[in-house]
Amino acid sequence: MDGFIQIWAILLIAFDKFLLASASVGDSSYVHRRCVDNCVVRKCTRISDDEFRRIAPFYINWLYWTCPEDCEYRCMWRTVEAHKNDSNPVPQFHGKWPFVRVLGMQEPASVIFSILNFVPHLRIFKFRRIVPSSAPMFHVWHLYCLVCMNGWIWSTIFHLRDFPFTEKMDYFCGFSIVIYQFYALLVRVLGTDKFWKPLICGVPLLAFFVYHVNYLANRHRFDYGYNMKASISVGAVNSLGWIVWCLSKRKNHPYVRNCLISVLLVAISTTVFELGDFPPIWWIFDAHSLWHATTWPVTFLWYQFLIDDCLHLSKLEQTKLEVKPATEEKKKQ
Numbered sequence: 590m591d592g593f594i595q596i597w598a599i600l601l602i603a604f605d606k607f608l609l610a611s612a613s614v615g616d617s618s619y620v621h622r623r624c625v626d627n628c629v630v631r632k633c634t635r636i637s638d639d640e641f642r643r644i645a646p647f648y649i650n651w652l653y654w655t656c657p658e659d660c661e662y663r664c665m666w667r668t669v670e671a672h673k674n675d676s677n678p679v680p681q682f683h684g685k686w687p688f689v690r691v692l693g694m695q696e697p698a699s700v701i702f703s704i705l706n707f708v709p710h711l712r713i714f715k716f717r718r719i720v721p722s723s724a725p726m727f728h729v730w731h732l733y734c735l736v737c738m739n740g741w742i743w744s745t746i747f748h749l750r751d752f753p754f755t756e757k758m759d760y761f762c763g764f765s766i767v768i769y770q771f772y773a774l775l776v777r778v779l780g781t782d783k784f785w786k787p788l789i790c791g792v793p794l795l796a797f798f799v800y801h802v803n804y805l806a807n808r809h810r811f812d813y814g815y816n817m818k819a820s821i822s823v824g825a826v827n828s829l830g831w832i833v834w835c836l837s838k839r840k841n842h843p844y845v846r847n848c849l850i851s852v853l854l855v856a857i858s859t860t861v862f863e864l865g866d867f868p869p870i871w872w873i874f875d876a877h878s879l880w881h882a883t884t885w886p887v888t889f890l891w892y893q894f895l896i897d898d899c900l901h902l903s904k905l906e907q908t909k910l911e912v913k914p915a916t917e918e919k920k921k922q
């Protein structure tokens with residue numbers, strides 16, 4: 590499920606960054622630039638970094654806010670106030686809406702909701718308790734769980750503080766979820782009865798992922814345009830693939846509806862929240878954070894599908910094992 594969630598997150602964040610990579614209305618305005626310059630001269634040039642960390646609140650230090658960045662934050666609100674006084678819309682700063690810091694967190698609501706998106710993956714313990722380890726796809730979904738957990742951890746870190754490194758890790762780990770979910774679809778279709786089937790699915794996708802990360806990591810400037818195209822391509826194939834598979838199985842396997850509903854719910858929430866972007870409510874809840882708030886419950890539904898599907902595959906495998914000796918016995922007779 591997280592593959593559908595993450596692909597939209599990557600796509601829409603990349604789209605914003607692609608359009609606003611150089612500067613936004615807020616940070617490029619005269620009011621903001623003059624305020625920051627004055628603040629840095631008045632405050633930051635008079636104390637060392639060590640002195641700033643000593644006098645700053647603990648929540649400023651634990652997330653490595655520097656004196657100039659603190660000036661940027663304080664001047665951001667002066668700029669917002671100036672725009673409101675002139676009856677202008679709320680501006681963005683470096684491609685982001687203005688958010689109030691909570692204990693130093695840059696985007697507090699998205700941090701909380703990223704953690705909530707991590708929580709449903711603890712259902713892997715229920716999965717392990719119910720599904721026998723001999724079931725096809727058992728190990729595939731275990732690795733999927735680890736990939737997703739890693740992705741949501743980096744999403745949380747990125748929303749805590751937006752550094753170039755945390756941004757890249759959020760993109761890369763989010764993209765790994767999409768790639769892996771597409772891999773799981775291919776393996777689900779081809780089967781795991783032969784060792785070469787997972788290999789022919791995994792090797793090309795792993796090679797593409799390594800190329801993708803290497804290309805973006807070694808660029809002087811992050812290529813948001815390429816990242817957006819890659820995300821659209823893989824995301825579209827992944828989503829359509831699962832939808833087609835669900836529709837082909839829904840008559841004989843009613844439990845597949847949980848898969849289909851999950852994909853459709855993510856699509857609906859994306860349309861409602863992400864495509865209708867707006868300034869943060871109370872300077873905390875923007876459309877992106879509210880979108881994350883709606884996606885985490887869907888993952889519980891997705892895990893129910895994984896459990897039901899693995900139990901179905903396990904039953905089929907057991908039936909084959911029971912039929913095989915009977916067939917061999919008939920041949921001997």
